[in-house]
Amino acid sequence: MNIVLSRDSQVRLMEDTVANAEKSFGQFCSLLAAYTRKTARLRDKADQLVRQLIDFANTENPELRATVRDFAEDLAKVQDYRQAEVERLETKVVNPLKLYGAQIKQTRAEIKKLKHAQTNEIKQLQKLEKLRQKSPSDRQMISQAETSAQRASADASRTTRQLEDTVGTFQRQKLKDLQKIFSDFVTIEMVFHAKAVEVYSSAFQTLENYHPERDLQDFTAKMQGVYGHHTARPLADSNPSPPGLWPPASQGPSSVPPRRADKGRPHADHGRFGPTEWGRGQPAHRACKDGC
Amino acid sequence: MNIVLSRDSQVRLMEDTVANAEKSFGQFCSLLAAYTRKTARLRDKADQLVRQLIDFANTENPELRATVRDFAEDLAKVQDYRQAEVERLETKVVNPLKLYGAQIKQTRAEIKKLKHAQTNEIKQLQKLEKLRQKSPSDRQMISQAETSAQRASADASRTTRQLEDTVGTFQRQKLKDLQKIFSDFVTIEMVFHAKAVEVYSSAFQTLENYHPERDLQDFTAKMQGVYGHHTARPLADSNPSPPGLWPPASQGPSSVPPRRADKGRPHADHGRFGPTEWGRGQPAHRACKDGC
Secondary structure (H helix, E strand, O other), X not given: OHHHHHHHHHXXXXXXXXXXXXXXXXXXXHHHHHHHHHHHHHXXXXXXXXXXXXXXXXXXXXXXXXXXXXXXXXXXXXXXXXXXXXXXXXXXXXXXXHHHHHHHHHXXXXXXXXXXXXXXXXXXXXXXXXHHHHOOOOHXXXXXXXHHHHHHHHHHHHHHHHHHHHXXXXXXXXXXXXXXXXXXXXXXXXXXXXXXXXHHHHHHHHHHOOOOHHHHHHHHHHHHOOOOOOOOOOOOOOOOOOOOOOOOOOOOOOOOOOOOOOOOOOOOOOOOOOOOOOOOOOOOOHHHHOOX | XXXXXXXXXXXXXXXXXXXXXXXXXXXXXHHHHHHHXXXXXXXXXXXXXXXXXXXXXXXXXXXXXXXXXXXXXXXXXXXXXXXXXXXXXXXXXXXXXXXXXXXXXXXXXXXXXXXXXXXHHHHHHHHHHHHHHHOOOOHHHHHHHHHHHHHHHHHHHHHHXXXXXXXXXXXXXXXXXXXXXXXXXXXXXXXXXXXXXXXHHHHHHHHHOOOOHHHHHHHHHHHHOOOOOOOOOOXXXXXXXXXXXXXXXXXXOOXXXXXXXXXXXXXXXXXXXXXXXXXXXXXXXXXXXXXX
16 A cells, blocks of 8 residues: 555645745746736836936037937836836736746646546455455456556556656746746846946946036126016016116127027937837736736 | 126026926936836836746756756846835935935025015115106105115125025036936946846756756656556545556655755745835835835
């Protein structure tokens, strides 16, 4: 009977192996899908910041306008790399983890087959034992029952070997896939972070090179040069003022450029702002349920 | 009257400058607070992945256990750097932006003062004009009104100069602070990304160095060595089985280590898992309202 007991233990170990893999891979899948989604949310927020920076730049003096735009462009570039990160995580990390559902289903089916063979083996053994107790002298019946038990045992034995192969292959694939998936995760993250360092280094230079003095001169000139450049509000009287009280309106035509006139250079969105791309406009829970 | 009109334009320009700064800095503050919050959410999700990896490692064979733990440690390190990023963004980017509220309030108060002086100047001028039309011969009254208008004009003129200084200082500070805040943002991001590249490079090596063969041998041994190591399920009969059908239960005491026994090395959380730190356990909208 020992082999039956150990086969039972073996099935339980196999079931544990598959159940653990199913649980762990399911959780990895959910967590990495959520991680990807949160990364997409961070990208969205930074995209909003890019747009806000460009709107702001359009209201500022030339030096700051150029600086803020260049900075916004760099920030947008980082988001492009983040978008690539999101897409790669989806393709090379989340999707492969989803595929485990199918593999686990197949291995479960194989285990079920073994359980059936095992149940049959136990049934035949119990039948044989009963016969031995009730009719110890009925050699023919006992011999038949022995043959049936032997067949059932051989069947269970063969199924066990098949299952050992299946579960062994499953385990080997699991270890390799795990290594591959997490290596891909690390590579994707590493590439993104390296690109971000590169782009932010350039952004840092852009900001360092900004000197507010010229903009401040422009601002002061605008403040002082504003005399007579705006349409006058109608007043109760337009009589000439007494001499000596007010200087003449001496300034020529306006040199103040209109504000917010400079909207011709929208953020280069690199095709990322369409309604269909990943993570955009989807409810936060959506990818959570996506097959993990 | 021209100087009054141009002062009016100047006040409007100053008001525009301050209103634009208020709007832009408010939006930068909200967006960067949200960006920081989303970064904290990403850190939380990665922390969950770290815990899940450690739980998983504890159910696996030694080689994979060590690999997954090392990988989890590296992933936790990246989250430590992300936590530092979150704290620095809060201190050096979001908080300084919040401080603009106070500065803008003060500048607004100065502008109000100028508006008051300006209204008084216009009132005195209108009074003078009325007198000139109604009683052109009353030299004494006209002379008094001229003096009052002159005083009001001098007052408006002085206030205007003061305000030019105030708004000039405000603008200078705004440009410098903007440069400082965004440079700090870029530096914080750059440091984080550089650290992440460093840690992920080590994580990549850890995963590359994993060879599943030994774990697979262990797994196979466990599968085959399981015979007789589990407590037997009681069966109907414990009589000796017929010779030749079942091999003897030959194995000695169990060499299979208990699963999930190995929980002694929890994730080094570096004090980040307390209930009080930033962004943890707070509703998503909370920091949104935080004074921007």
